[in-house]
Amino acid sequence: MKYQFVDCRFDLQEPARGEQLHAAAHIPGSSFLDLERDLSDMTQAPAAGRHPLPSAAVFAQAASRAGIERGVHVVAYDDRSLAGAARLWWLLRHFGHDDVSLLRGGVDAWLGELAGGLEVVPEASFEIVERTDDLIGADELHDRLGDERLSILDARAPERFRGEVEPLDPVAGHIPGARNVPFSTLTADEPAPAGLAEGEEIVAYCGSGVTACVVLHALHRQGRDDARLYAGSYGEWSRRGLPIETGPEGE
Numbered sequence: 374m375k376y377q378f379v380d381c382r383f384d385l386q387e388p389a390r391g392e393q394l395h396a397a398a399h400i401p402g403s404s405f406l407d408l409e410r411d412l413s414d415m416t417q418a419p420a421a422g423r424h425p426l427p428s429a430a431v432f433a434q435a436a437s438r439a440g441i442e443r444g445v446h447v448v449a450y451d452d453r454s455l456a457g458a459a460r461l462w463w464l465l466r467h468f469g470h471d472d473v474s475l476l477r478g479g480v481d482a483w484l485g486e487l488a489g490g491l492e493v494v495p496e497a498s499f500e501i502v503e504r505t506d507d508l509i510g511a512d513e514l515h516d517r518l519g520d521e522r523l524s525i526l527d528a529r530a531p532e533r534f535r536g537e538v539e540p541l542d543p544v545a546g547h548i549p550g551a552r553n554v555p556f557s558t559l560t561a562d563e564p565a566p567a568g569l570a571e572g573e574e575i576v577a578y579c580g581s582g583v584t585a586c587v588v589l590h591a592l593h594r595q596g597r598d599d600a601r602l603y604a605g606s607y608g609e610w611s612r613r614g615l616p617i618e619t620g621p622e623g624e
Contacts (some may be wrong), residue, residue: 377439377446378448378476379403379447388408391451401492402488403439404440405439405491408457414426420607422582423541423606432499440494440496443507447470449473450480454584454589455546462587462603467508490610502622508601508603508604514548524552526578528579531553533545533621536620570581578607579606582605
């Protein structure tokens with residue numbers, strides 16, 4: 374089995390920052406994939422969310438350029454947040470490549486020396502085998518509001534969930550009935566969110582469909598590979614005028 378490290382660091386406030394960090398210091402042999410250029414389709418933003426999923430063709434090109442193909446085990450990393458790495462983890466599995474792990478602790482957890490500059494990674498040939506059971510759209514989610522068989526998990530910070538602040542989206546609050554599971558509490562080896570009944574359907578969302586992947590990865594570690602991503606997330610939901618709640622859970 375061949376291993377390919379992939380650097381997924383990003384900074385929402387400075388889109389070029391991730392690649393700059395990679396050029397300054399990265400795990401030797403790493404390729405780099407950019408959140409907005411490679412792991413999203415920004416031509417659809419913001420109507421479809423702030424980081425819409427890339428098409429199969431766009432992602433295949435990016436993965437091939439990063440040296441990913443059948444027989445390659447990907448080790449995705451970023452900083453300590455896991456957000457960019459988890460986004461790549463989810464996309465690879467969505468497009469049929471299950472040989473992928475996350476480097477917990479990010480680049481700071483690497484025990485060896487770091488390299489500078491840009492790596493020349495031999496281009497691969499990524500094959501698409503797209504899944505159809507790991508996504509939920511806004512219309513279906515809206516129709517399922519109030520369904521006791523569905524648990525909706527919101528990965529954003531508590532103050533954004535409660536609607537006290539909203540720095541990015543047009544209306545503050547959360548999807549009705551959602552539980553707050555901040556992704557920042559899942560960056561070590563904590564268990565997946567508690568209180569999920571066996572057989573219960575799970576949907577995860579965040580602001581733009583990125584940090585929700587950290588929650589989905591935590592669920593994966595607990596054997597819950599059936600959880601789905603609402604990719605448009607609150608960025609899409611709030612722009613469509615769909616129902617919104619504020620305050621703590623259950624109010």
